[in-house]
Amino acid sequence: MSLQDxxxxxxxxxxxxxxTVGQLERSIAAEKGVTSEPPQRRPENLVTIPDTPYDSGLWTDSDDEGLGARDRHAP
Structure with a gap:
């Protein structure tokens, strides 16, 4: 079986x-005579990522991940 499976x-x-837990909670509430509303799903906070390239000025002092700094060679 693969990881995806x-x-x-x-x-x-x-x-x-x-x-099953939701059904159990509803049946217990019905036995107690309590009417409960189903829990509200929390909204998913989706972030839109623009297709435009990032400002290259943001990356002037950063290292390339796994490659080291721009002005040095890997060992």
Whole structure:
């Protein structure tokens, strides 16, 4: 089984668990006579990344990841 297959199986099991816990919570609340609203899903904070290139001035004092500084050679 590949890693992707394992992740898909785990995700399916997790979704089943969340659904089962929700059903259990609703049945317990019904037995107690408490009506509860389903919990609100938290909004996902999505960040839009522009297609325009970044300002090269932001990277003048940084190292290239894994390659070292611009003015030095790797060992």
């Amino acid at each position: 394992d992740l898909a199986a785990v995700k399916g099991c997790l979704e089943d668990l969340v659904r």
